[in-house]
Amino acid sequence: MESRPLVVVGAGISGTAAAIQAAEVGVSVSLIDENPIPNGMVGMNVPHFFGQSLPPGNESASIETFIPTTVALAEAEELGVDVRLGTCVWGTFRNRENSRLLDGPQVGLADTERSWMMNYERLIIATGARDLSIGFVGWDLAGVMGANGAHSLMNRSANLASRRMVLLGSGNLGLKTAKMALENGIEVVAVVDVSPTVQGDAALVEALRTEGVELFTSHTVKEAAGKNGCIESVVLVGIDDDGEPVAGTEKMVSADIVCLAIGLVPNVELLSLLDCELTFKSEIGGYVPRHDDRMRTSVDDVLVAGDAAGFHDGMIIDPDIARNQGRLAGIAASASLGAIGPTEAEDLMSEIRSEILSQAGAKPTEVHTGWKRWLGSFVKAGGQDVLACPCEGVTRAEIIGLQPPRYLEWGSEQMNRRSLQTQVEDNPANPNQIKRLTRAGTGICQGRRCREQAALLLAEEANTPISEIPLMTYRPPVRPLPLSIMWPDDESEQVRTEWPKWFSPNNKVLG
Amino acid sequence: MPTDSAEIVVIGGGVSGLSSAYYLAKAGKDVIVVEKGMVGGEASGRNGGMISERTDEPALIPLAVESVRLWATLEDELGYPTEFIHQGRVQVGVSEEEMGDIFSERDEALRHGISVEPLDPSEVQDLVPGITARTLGGLFFANGGHANPQRAVQAFAWAFQDLGGRLYQNTAVTGINVEDDKVTSVETTAGSMAADVVVAAAGPQTALLAEMAGVHVPIAPARVEIIATAPLEPLFDIALVGNGLYGRQAARGNLLFGGGAHEWIDVDLTSEPGKPNTPLIRNIARRLAELLPAVANTPVIRSWAGIVEQAPDYLPIIDIADNPSNYIVVTASAHGFGIAPATGKVVSDLVLHGDSSIDISGLGLNRFSDLDPRWREERGWVPSFERS
The missing domain is CATH 3.50.50.60 (FAD/NAD(P)-binding domain)
Structure with missing residues (x-):
């Protein structure tokens, strides 16, 4: 299985900032983003609301070449960040109560050809918000x-x-x-x-x-x-x-x-799958992950940044809010991986926090x-x-x-x-x-x-x-994924040959 | 002072408990159902919806046969939809091993007088258009089909209420009071409920409840998984088993298929057990694409997991305890949904007459009298240690 010390989901402002921050101190990072979205997803209104169908004249608007190349993304690549565009994260999994047999914490990835799993040591969810x-x-x-x-x-x-x-x-x-x-x-x-x-x-x-x-x-x-x-x-x-x-x-x-x-509604699907604690905060869009001042969620090794942590209208005007959250998460993840010392990390983080305070605009309202x-x-x-x-x-x-x-x-x-x-x-x-x-x-x-x-x-x-009102449950895959793509090319011989026949005395796998 | 009292308190708002409560209320009894979450919130609303005569489990056949008969008129009986489709079950063989199972199931069915027809690959193709060319053959069980678990459980719950039954949801049981070899009342988070008879039909929690009354019910909980695709045009209306999967096409058109390895777990009485999916859903997706290659490009849009309990012999337990003698145990070993209507009739019979008109002689508690108390550990039916 692929494996990376830090996986960042979402190459928007906050995710890219997090990846850069971590790469700068030598952490090996994968930065994953589903854009450019395949036309098929557009038709399914995933991830955004595109409507019943594209308006006339746009059906073949061939959209294939857009890549969200920004200055920041170029900088990330320059720093050696493993940038993967056109790759969606459709699931997050970790060993926990009633699911103890996983081969470590992992994300499910897919492009238009295949799906695969990737282990992470730290995960930053920067998946933005939806319409x-x-x-x-x-x-x-x-x-x-x-x-x-x-x-x-x-x-x-x-x-x-x-x-x-x-x-x-x-x-x-x-x-x-x-x-x-x-x-x-x-x-x-x-x-x-x-x-x-x-x-x-x-x-x-x-x-x-x-x-x-x-x-x-x-x-x-x-x-x-x-x-x-x-x-x-x-x-x-x-x-x-x-x-x-x-x-x-x-x-x-x-x-x-x-x-x-x-x-906009924060995209908390992947956090919900990991059972990160979500609390209702109307002023930042409804159900959002609880996080500390290092952007760490209630689940070990899972951090959050940007609109996914909570969106308010002021963030449209001031992109530094999301960027600084991303930087905080990047430093916190790097520090917990031992890439920078605790004192240095704390200094960097307090600097960012005071920047955040100095820029704080009007308090968001419900x-x-x-x-x-x-x-x-x-x-x-x-x-x-x-x-x-x-x-x-x-x-x-x-x-x-x-x-x-x-x-x-x-x-x-x-x-x-x-x-x-x-x-x-x-x-x-x-x-x-x-x-x-x-x-x-x-x-x-x-x-x-x-x-x-x-x-x-x-x-x-x-x-x-x-x-x-509780959150309507999210289940994987959080992107519609064809059977043929979900199909694991990497299926192990054991899973293949010892696939159990419901519960029976012949069931050799897991038990 | 009890908060409420009834002739019968049923613990568990799943399909077995609600079916039992429905038939008891229909017989004029005053019944309370206590459910720790919402009706059908656990396995009863999360299973594959398969209904059949269960030829692979002889002890279950009388119950299963009666159930299929009851399913056929259940919507009219209850007044609510269940999505029951009575078009039979097809078991296909895509490997020599599966063909072996098919031959032994056929022999078993014939031995019990159950209607079964062998199918050659082209006959399978007629019943399941788009099925893999690797199909070697199949079996058609005319008597059987499938229903929508969530709708069916809700139908039982509503029909029970329509008869005056009282349903306490989000109410967990915290204790069972026994005096002079009889249960007198059930302690719950909503107060004490006095009862003449208590029916424990609480899935994996049935063992913990029974312990409280001094009854030993040997079952082990496990987590299993199912995937759902986007809706497709109608392809087949039978319940389908093959390539290591079981499933159906829902009335809406989604393919719902489950199978694969389960994970042994533990549960408690008050909290909702976690039901995460795992990357196993990819393996299920592959097997479904292998089974129905014609629809391999259909997106998977959802998956879920459910928790079922298993007795050592993979069969339900439906019995009156020896002591306390007004305590009935119902646990289904993952067969619960399909047999639920007959289970309800049996429980109603047991309460009203102390005996059942349907043969449940193979499903009693006494079959475990010699079971080693450490049976779960011996079999490895216990939660695994976490990997580092």
């Missing part, structure tokens, strides 16, 4: 995508073929996406926010206004409509303080892309009230017969009714008396029950598009704070 998606009428049309999805497509194909964008969310995420769209020659026809005021950085707002971008506060999307499965127009509507649409304020705009930039407001406005403007889980075709109404999937064609009086409400009377609210009974969250995007919606709906029905 928050909440459904409105027509969000299943091609051309609706998340901010990260849009960034990725704009980066890759240079000219995203779409021409007119409606952007939802006036935080820094939305404003930056709007700016990026303008730079790519896309007209931003509206920046929409449910809140009465623009959320993001004043300078960014000013820059957009100068470009003639119209901002619609206290507005939401009533519906998106189009032909042949593609968006052509969007109806915006003004909302009052309760999120109710205000009659007579509808405004139809023509657009071929709607970008959801209303929030985000879920805003998410709830978006969902509430979509419900009030467009109803509950809107897909919450596009993969499995499950609507919000079906989740609330806890209805079996339509393909079962099931109807009974007894079933009609059951709902999410009656379920939470029986048992503390758990989104895994929604998954089991409605199938929302069991599709090919692995719940990336419906998790937050399911949690918000459940909190509402259970009349429980969102912080009390």
